[in-house]
Amino acid sequence: xxxxxxxxxxRTGYYTTTTALAILFLFPxxxxxxxxxxxxPGSGQTVGYGLGNFxxxxxxxxxxxxYLLNSVVVAVLSVIGTVVxxxxxxxxxxxxxxRGHDLLxxxxxxxxxxxxxxxxxxxxxxxxxxxxxxSLVGLALVLMMFQLPFAVFIMRNSFEAVPRxxxxxxxxxxxxxxxxxxxxLLHAVRPGLVTVGLFAxxxxxxxxxxxxxxxxxxxxxxxxxxxxxxxQRVFGSIDYxxxxxxxxxxxxxxxxxxxxxxxxxxxxFMSGSLRG
Amino acid sequence: MRRDRRRLVGMAYATPLAVIVAVLFLVPLGLVLWMSxxxxxxxxxxxxxxxxxxxxxxxxxxxxxxxxxTLTYTIIVTIVLFAAAFGLAxxxxxxxxxxxxxxxxxxxxGAVGFATASLLFYGLLSRDxxxxxxxxxxxxxxxxxxxxxxxxxxxxxxxxxxxxxxxxAGFNMLxxxxxxxxIPEDVYEAARMDGAGRWQQFLRxxxxxxxxxxxxxxILMVTGSLLAFDQFYILTNGGPDNSTTSVVMVIVREAFTxxxxxxxxxxxxxxLATLILFNAMQLQMLRRGDRPExx
Numbered sequence: 001x002x003x004x005x006x007x008x009x010x011r012t013g014y015y016t017t018t019t020a021l022a023i024l025f026l027f028p029x030x031x032x033x034x035x036x037x038x039x040x041p042g043s044g045q046t047v048g049y050g051l052g053n054f055x056x057x058x059x060x061x062x063x064x065x066x067y068l069l070n071s072v073v074v075a076v077l078s079v080i081g082t083v084v085x086x087x088x089x090x091x092x093x094x095x096x097x098x099r100g101h102d103l104l105x106x107x108x109x110x111x112x113x114x115x116x117x118x119x120x121x122x123x124x125x126x127x128x129x130x131x132x133x134x135s136l137v138g139l140a141l142v143l144m145m146f147q148l149p150f151a152v153f154i155m156r157n158s159f160e161a162v163p164r165x166x167x168x169x170x171x172x173x174x175x176x177x178x179x180x181x182x183x184x185l186l187h188a189v190r191p192g193l194v195t196v197g198l199f200a201x202x203x204x205x206x207x208x209x210x211x212x213x214x215x216x217x218x219x220x221x222x223x224x225x226x227x228x229x230x231x232q233r234v235f236g237s238i239d240y241x242x243x244x245x246x247x248x249x250x251x252x253x254x255x256x257x258x259x260x261x262x263x264x265x266x267x268x269f270m271s272g273s274l275r276g
Numbered sequence: 277m278r279r280d281r282r283r284l285v286g287m288a289y290a291t292p293l294a295v296i297v298a299v300l301f302l303v304p305l306g307l308v309l310w311m312s313x314x315x316x317x318x319x320x321x322x323x324x325x326x327x328x329x330x331x332x333x334x335x336x337x338x339x340x341x342x343x344x345x346t347l348t349y350t351i352i353v354t355i356v357l358f359a360a361a362f363g364l365a366x367x368x369x370x371x372x373x374x375x376x377x378x379x380x381x382x383x384x385x386g387a388v389g390f391a392t393a394s395l396l397f398y399g400l401l402s403r404d405x406x407x408x409x410x411x412x413x414x415x416x417x418x419x420x421x422x423x424x425x426x427x428x429x430x431x432x433x434x435x436x437x438x439x440x441x442x443x444x445a446g447f448n449m450l451x452x453x454x455x456x457x458x459i460p461e462d463v464y465e466a467a468r469m470d471g472a473g474r475w476q477q478f479l480r481x482x483x484x485x486x487x488x489x490x491x492x493x494x495i496l497m498v499t500g501s502l503l504a505f506d507q508f509y510i511l512t513n514g515g516p517d518n519s520t521t522s523v524v525m526v527i528v529r530e531a532f533t534x535x536x537x538x539x540x541x542x543x544x545x546x547x548l549a550t551l552i553l554f555n556a557m558q559l560q561m562l563r564r565g566d567r568p569e570x571x
Contacts, residue, residue, distance in 0.1 A: 015374070018367055022381035028442060029384065032396050035405055089293035096286020104290055107297050113555055114305065115503050117527045118544040121537060122307035123300065125316075145300040152293065177285055206389020208506055213528065224391045228510055231398065240405035243395055250392040258387035262380065266450070 029251065036245040043241035053245035060230060060242070062219050064249070070136060071222040075205045077140035082147045082200040083193060089148075090155025090192075091181055095167065105152075112149045120213045127214060134217040142214060143204040151196040158192030159185065194264035202254055223250055308541045308548075316538035318531075329542035339543065341518065342526045349522070350501035353437050357497055360441050361448035368449070369456050379453075383446035393443040394510035401425050401435050401511075425512055429519035432512045436520065439507055444500075448493050455489025456482070495558045502551065523547060 037049050045052030058064045092098070093105055123142055132138030166188070167180045175183065186193070208224045215221055221229070227246035231238060258265070312329050314322040333339055368379050385393060400406050401424040409421040424435045459482065467477050483490075505524040508514055514521040527547070531540035 014367075018378050021364070021367070022378050025381050025385060025442065025446070028396055028400055029388070031400060031407060035399060040405060085292045085296060088289045092286045092289035092293075096282060096289065098283045098286040098290065100294075101286075101290075104294055104297065107302065108293065111297070111301050113552065114301075115524070115544070115547050115551055117503070117505075117524050117540075118308055118548045119301065119304045121527070121531055121540050121544055122304035122311060124531075125311065125537065126300075126304055126307060141296070142300060145296055148293065148296065177282075202387060202389070206392055208389070208391030208510070213532070224389060227395060228391065231395065231510070232513075238402075238404070240399040240402050244399045244405070247392055247396045247399070251388045251396075254387045254389065254392075255384065258384070259380070262383075 029255070032244045032247045032251070035241060036248045038241075040241045042237060043239055044245075045241060053241045054249075056239075056242045057245045057249065061226060062221075064223075066219055067221060067223040067226040068249070070220060071205060071224075073136050074140045074143065074211075074222055075201055077137065078144040078147065078204040079197050079200045081140065081144040082151050083197050085144070086148060086151035086155045086196055087181075087186075087189075087193070089152045090157075090159050090189075091185070093152070093156040094159035095164075095177075105156075108152050109149050111145065116146065116209065120210065124213055134215055134220050136220060139211055139214055139222070140204070142210055143207055144200070146210070147196075147200045147203055150199060154192050154196055155189065158189040162188040191264050194261055198257060198261050198265050201257060205254060206250065308544055311538055311541035312545045314538045316536070316541065318535040318537060322538070325538065329538045330546075332539055333542060333546060336526075338518065338521065338529075339523075339526050342521050342523045345520065346502060346504065346523045349433065349436070349504065349520075350498055352433070353440055353501050354494065354497045356437055357441050357444060357448065358494065360445040361493065362452055364445055364449040365452035365456055369453065379446075379449075382449055385443050385445075386447040388443070390443055390506045391510060394439060394506050397435065397439045397442075398425070398511055426516050429516060432516060432520045436507045436511055439511060440501075444497075448497065451493050451496075452486070452489060455486045459485045491558070491561055495555070498558070499551065499555070502554075503547075 036053050037045065037051065039045055039047055039049065043053055044056035061067075089108070093101065120142075127133055127135070127138045127142075130138070132141075162185060166184055167177075170180045170184055171177075206224060207222075208228065211222050211225050212228075215225070223246070227243065227250065230246065231243055311322070313324060313326045315325040315328070316322040364382050368375050368382070388396070401408060403409060403421050403423060406424070408424065409418070412418045413421070422431070424431055426432065463481055463485070464477055467481055472480065503524055504522045505528070508520045508522050508525055509528075512520040514525055523543070524547075527540050527543050530536050530543060
């Protein structure tokens with residue numbers, strides 16, 4: 001009797017503490033959404049609740065559609081690039097032996113070891129030489145490069161977790177190595193693909209430093225840099241409400257995609273990233 | 277013959293990766309060394325000026341202040357963030373009703389970009405729009421509004437740490453959780469049979485078996501903090517009075533405010549050398565924790 005009362009007390013304590021913490025973690029996100037639509041003097045929304053701040057954001061600078069489109073282009077290019085390159089690379093590392101196998105794997109992981117500003121300063125010059133200055137393609141390529149260590153690692157581990165008998169049987173049936181990859185293995189490594197793709201999206205959609213340094217043309221800026229420039233342009237009174245509207249536009253796609261894909265993401269993350 | 281062919285096929289699959297790594301990683305790595313030896317203006321021809329860029333670092337007071345600040349920040353934020361992430365991981369470790377929702381709630385800030393999170397906190401902690409001052413004064417904690425971001429160096433540091441904990445605790449919790457769940461349940465059971473209490477189980481089983489994971493999390497935290505940029509660029513803008521100017525901010529400032537790419541490259545090389553040294557030390561520790569008898 002007393003033991004069960006104590007257990008009930010412990011359980012209540014646990015749920016109270018954890019719920020309070022969960023609310024604390026969710027509060028800023030909820031607040032940003034609320035602050036972007038609530039009435040605030042001096043903002044785009046002075047009376048009643050409404051989308052006045054979003055209307056201001058829509059018309060800011062080159063216009064929200066331009067920035068959004070830039071962000072979408074960069075995110076899509078770098079997600080596709082990351083998924084394709086890391087899948088092919090992971091397949092090569094897991095299933096083939098070739099000259100430079102270990103060296104290339106180590107060089108890829110070494111990207112993690114090098115501080116990003118050390119690479120961004122020369123990349124700024126290099127992309128200029130390649131004619132990719134102020135180019136969304138150049139930006140996507142660089143963001144993809146920063147994703148590759150994690151992505152290749154996950155994909156190699158995902159392929160290694162698939163039994164070799166599967167490909168050998170298909171090879172005996174006359175499948176080429178590419179057919180083995182596309183027809184059989186891609187299904188088996190789906191959680192890894194989801195993790196890599198989602199991670200690449202979250203990183204490239206939200207990245208700030210890389211475009212800050214590589215892109216200077218106003219019509220090529222992705223959304224995060226554009227919203228931050230709104231904050232730093234004004235002296236004196238800053239319109240915080242429109243900033244929070246920008247935060248909402250930036251955050252909603254990430255939160256949505258994460259909630260939809262989180263099952264696969266967490267599974268891929270746990271099976272791929274920490275084994276190996 | 278067939279093996280040779282297979283070797284070529286493997287190489288072909290690895291080619292896109294090899295090209296990207298070579299062009300966008302190895303070449304820039306060489307280029308940054310080359311640039312650091314030159315007077316390299318943003319526009320115009322570079323000229324050799326070895327070793328001026330490096331000696332100039334020694335005369336840059338902002339750099340030393342930034343190094344000192346970055347180190348202090350790294351130590352404090354690593355301790356706070358690790359404690360938070362580990363606490364959360366222990367809290368949601370066991371399966372029970374609703375635990376999935378808690379995990380999602382703690383991780384969700386990690387889905388939002390760091391720059392986005394910094395902007396969010398810029399409004400959240402502001403005196404104009406932020407809810408913090410009204411809430412705290414209603415509770416009677418403060419009697420007049422506090423400038424959380426620019427009031428004092430300590431407040432600015434504290435606000436940045438709050439932001440980092442909010443944004444990154446869940447992600448590190450997930451890594452620690454993976455490690456915690458890899459510890460087999462029967463090890464705990466055996467310890468309980470031997471009469472070990474909860475605290476003893478934690479000290480004797482959880483901590484030692486979790487060491488490789490803890491090392492990984494610490495490496496990520498320390499590296500991330502040493503390279504901190506977004507939170508200080510966006511949230512505190514390096515202030516008040518340059519008190520929160522990090523090393524990476526100095527690099528960006530040299531390059532794009534002072535238009536001196538050579539000097540920025542030299543600072544980058546120094547940071548790279550420090551990081552390599554530091555990571556080598558950490559890896560040594562990691563490997564020690566990874567010996568078979570520790571598994």
